[in-house]
Amino acid sequence: MQIHISTKDGVPIFQQIVTQIKHMVASGRLTPGEIVPPIRVLAEQLIINPNTVARAYKELEVEGIFVSRQGSGTRVAEKSSPLDYSERLQIISKLIEGLLVEANQLDFKIEELIEIIRQKNHLFKSAEKGKNKND
Amino acid sequence: MITIIKALLWERWKRTRWALISGSLLALSGQIMYLTGYISQEKVVPISKTFSYLGFLLLTIVLLAGHCESRELDFSFPKRLFRYPIRTSTLFCVYMGYGMVAVAIQSLILFGFEKLFSDQISYTWTQLLWFVTVYIVMQTLSWLSWLLRPGARFLCLVPIITGIYVCFLLFFAGYYNLSVNTNTLFLIILISIVISFWGVSVHRNYTWSSSLQWVDSLLGILRRKPSKPFTSAMHAQIWFESRQKGHIFPLSTLCAIGILLILWKFFLEKPQLLSQAIPVIFIITVCTAFVSNFLIFGLDHRNHVSGASTFWMRRPVHTQSLAIAQLYTLMRSLLYVIAIIMLVTLAIVLYEYDYFPAQLSYTYLISPVKWTYEYKSTLEIISMTIFGLYGFFIIYWTMLRLGMFLSFIGGAAFFSSWLLTIIIGDVASTWVWKVLIFSLPLVVLISYYVAWRLHLITTATLLISALVFPIVVVSLWAFPWWFFNHWSGKGLPNLSLSHVIILISAATLPFLPVALTPLIMNKLRHR
């Protein structure tokens, strides 16, 4: 699992792990049901405190991305997210708010923004399809 | 160019100025005391001679060692100067030149004032040149120490101290009037300068490891056997202390004796070697004991806050065990030295008498052995041997452990009493000595008590020492009784209370290390 940690921007480390894992799951680099490295191994690999990794894993479990079972370790959850609508809305709203702030700074109109999102989504979906084809 | 020279001179001045100033003051002290009316004219010469000699000693030592910064007491030319874009010849001339001028100035002060105040001694330029020669030779020796491994460079101190001791003897025996040929001195100066210049230039471009790598690898092969685990913590600590410091005293003794024997071989006739060399060997080993103690202290027990090496302090052992390991190591190195002395003495005896032990004539051997043999009583032989060894042991043991203590306290006491004798009279000096002698047993008692209270000495050690002490005192008392009764034929002289106290003081000397070492270790371990 290739995760990159940086302390420069001040983002908490566990947050960086959570975000990157989410990206990996979303882009298909981590497949559902795949076993993730144990906390200790990942901590050694990234050279960070195991407690930080533990916290990240816990958060990912809470958000339904990871599933841990006694004896068989931690693995990526199946597609369906056990989170309910309000929780999912909360997560996505935060991201959208951030996007809107930036867009405002960079002087993008809302219509331009929506068009760019559509284009990106199209590329994203076709990349995924291509991947599924190759598997 | 001028600025570079100025900078180098300034640096050397900064490091040596106090030695220079004190040395000059010491040279003038005799005259000063005469001028202020404290001493009569006859005393001026011996006083200023002594003090000026000490000043010369101080200056020489500071010139030789003043640039030492690193932990390992490296007396070679300061390598840190080699990185500057200065020619080696400039560096050499400035450093050597400074030393020569400093010594010359100090000698001039002494000689100049001597000439003004007394016509008894007439110094010539030869004597001044002689001082400068001595300095140049010493400096050459110290700068050549780069030839030795960094850890062994302190050994250059040995020929230097031997040389100083020899000068001391010659100076005080009045041989400064030696009609040494000025040409000889100039020759010695020239040769020394050439050698040391060669040494410094090669030193600049060489590292020891590159030039003498083969020695290192050879030694490595010899010690290639893998290390075994230790049976106990005490064993490990003793091993550590011996390897860290245990070699200093025997090694320096071997060097000192070796140099002396070589010198003596060239200068003395055969029968004289025995009578003169052996006493000198004993004295020299006392000096090496003192120097070794100084080095041991210097290498390990630095006093400033962050400097002290914590490697031995942070073992989970009681301070008492650390102290025992140190005392044990000192004891072991002491025994090695005694063994060396015995072997050397035996070798000299055999050498002198052409390997015919049967023809050994006791004329040249140490007198007590002669007397002992004449009496032919076993008991007396044994007690003589024991007391000889005990005296030996006390001197070395206390010198080794208390070298620093003795040098500062003892030296200060000696000086002050000597000074007081001159200024106020013999009464004052007697009192100083008395105080010193009376206070020694008190110091022992107090340190034992404090160490016991701090749980650095077990109650058992305390009781055993208390038991052994009267035995030691009684046996010391028995010795003069036996000595006067059997040898001199006269009865016991009147031994007053002071003599008893002196005996007791002498007996406390070996107990002092046992009490002081744990205290010192404790102080170092928890500042």
Add this chain to the structure above:
Amino acid sequence: MTDSDYRYDAQPIEVKGLTRRFGKKVALNNINLTATQGRVLGIVGENGAGKTTLIKHIMGLLKAQQGSVKVFGIDPVKDPVSALSKIGYLSEDRDIPHWMRVDELMNYTRAFYPDWDVTYAEELLKVFRLDPSAKIKQLSRGQKAQAALLTALAYRPPLLLLDEPSSGLDPIVRRDILTAIIRTIADEGRTVLFSSHLLDEVERVADDVAIIHEGKIVINDSLESIKAKHHSITLRFPESQPDKPEIEGAISIKGKGREWTILCNGDMDIINSKILNMGCEIFHDTPPSLEDIFIAYAGVDRPIPKEVKL
């Protein structure tokens, strides 16, 4: 003989009211610090702030002039045997005797610690790629640090005291050492205290952080809370400010003209309203890195030279 009141519930390190003077200089000023079992405490401070002095007090190498130091409930000065047997110490200057060989060093250290694990020591030797027959003086700086760390880890002490473990080391050796340290953290119940001025490492490895500045503890909290409480806010003033603007609650302010960045902790609502009252726009509100926080607290008194071109 001594107060070995080792209590199983005692904290690994408990420092109360510790003050230490060296002559006139106050090296430590009323330090209160606790290390919690199973967590990593990072001590951060500039050179000369007092980190090594503090660690030496915990080792019992310095006596507390005022206050108390307890290691697992034991006073390390009164009972060095019990205290030191529970501590693995890596000193700042890695003072291991130069004449020893690596295997001699291991055998020597082993004699003092009955819990020495031979297999683990051999494993560490392989991981650090050290030659047992090499002399310490032939080792590079990084290898010396590794050898010293090996002798501190091999007996699995419940408390690890590391004084600047990575200072002066190349990135590869640094990685090796940190990995070895992290492995020990992952073992149950081991506590680590390390001092460093490499804040990147502290942020990665520490659970709790204490910042020491000029002998005083400025912050002592879990890394989580420190990061959560502090904010780095970039403002834009309506007009150019000739001097540093006064903003209550800001720990440090830097910038020029109209744009200023402040670092603050505390109640964001109050500070936000104050800022808005001054008519400023808020551009960014980001969590600061530990380095920013440290510089804010410790760099307060230092004037930044004006015309320095780097």
